[in-house]
Amino acid sequence: MGQRVRKSPIRRFFDRIEKSFQNMNLIIILLLLFPILFFILFSSLFFLFGAVLPMIFYGAIYVPSDKEKIKTIIRLAEIKPGEKVVDLGSGDGVLVIALAKAGAEAHGYEINPFLVWAARRNISKAKIGNKAFIHWKNFWQEDLSGFDVVVIYGINYIMGRMEVKLRGELKKDARVVSNAFNFLGWPQIKKEDGVYLYKNN
Numbered sequence: 001m002g003q004r005v006r007k008s009p010i011r012r013f014f015d016r017i018e019k020s021f022q023n024m025n026l027i028i029i030l031l032l033l034f035p036i037l038f039f040i041l042f043s044s045l046f047f048l049f050g051a052v053l054p055m056i057f058y059g060a061i062y063v064p065s066d067k068e069k070i071k072t073i074i075r076l077a078e079i080k081p082g083e084k085v086v087d088l089g090s091g092d093g094v095l096v097i098a099l100a101k102a103g104a105e106a107h108g109y110e111i112n113p114f115l116v117w118a119a120r121r122n123i124s125k126a127k128i129g130n131k132a133f134i135h136w137k138n139f140w141q142e143d144l145s146g147f148d149v150v151v152i153y154g155i156n157y158i159m160g161r162m163e164v165k166l167r168g169e170l171k172k173d174a175r176v177v178s179n180a181f182n183f184l185g186w187p188q189i190k191k192e193d194g195v196y197l198y199k200n201n
């Protein structure tokens with residue numbers, strides 16, 4: 001039978017200090033690990049939603065239109081008050097907001113739920129919630145026949161299929177404004193600063 005060794009009060013005091021140091025080490029390690037784990041999780045989600053989702057749903061990854069391009073898009077679109085306009089892949093809503101401010105009833109279809117959330121927040125900050133609407137939708141599955149103007153900032157490999165969809169679905173005289181990428185089989189009406197204007201006929 002082993003005999004229990006009774007520790008002196010000083011020894012017990014030092015044991016307790018040692019134990020609390022061990023616990024503190026664990027807390028410090030956890031505190032250091034937390035931002036690293038958060039960064040890994042955040043980057044994976046960013047990659048998944050920013051790059052993988054658009055690839056799966058056959059669209060461009062998120063790159064916002066810059067201010068100068070937005071001015072050109074609005075100029076070429078020649079929006080009349082109350083016209084229904086849609087941005088296919090609306091990102092953070094910057095273009096939908098500009099279209100609504102130009103007098104349109106502006107809609108945006110967006111596949112990335114984080115961008116849908118960001119765009120709705122930006123719209124509510126801009127106080128134009130009655131004229132600008134963001135839908136968490138895959139634009140390939142939406143009927144575009146009700147729109148007067150379509151705006152798109154796509155990517156070269158979707159333009160052929162998009163041309164077929166737009167020319168088949170849009171009403172006569174509906175306009176299409178495309179940032180950066182042109183439609184190969186559709187004669188353009190105008191081109192300014194890398195932005196193309198088309199009309200359905």
Ligand SMILES: C[S@@+](CC[C@H](N)C(=O)[O-])C[C@H]1O[C@@H](n2cnc3c(N)ncnc32)[C@H](O)[C@@H]1O
Nearest residue numbers: 054057059060063064065089091110111138139
């Ligand atoms: C190049 S960004 C353009 C963003 C915005 N229109 C602008 O000009 O600032 C393309 C956007 O399309 C979205 N997207 C890609 N494929 C999509 C799809 N099938 N349906 C809806 N949105 C899509 C992406 O998530 C991305 O936000």
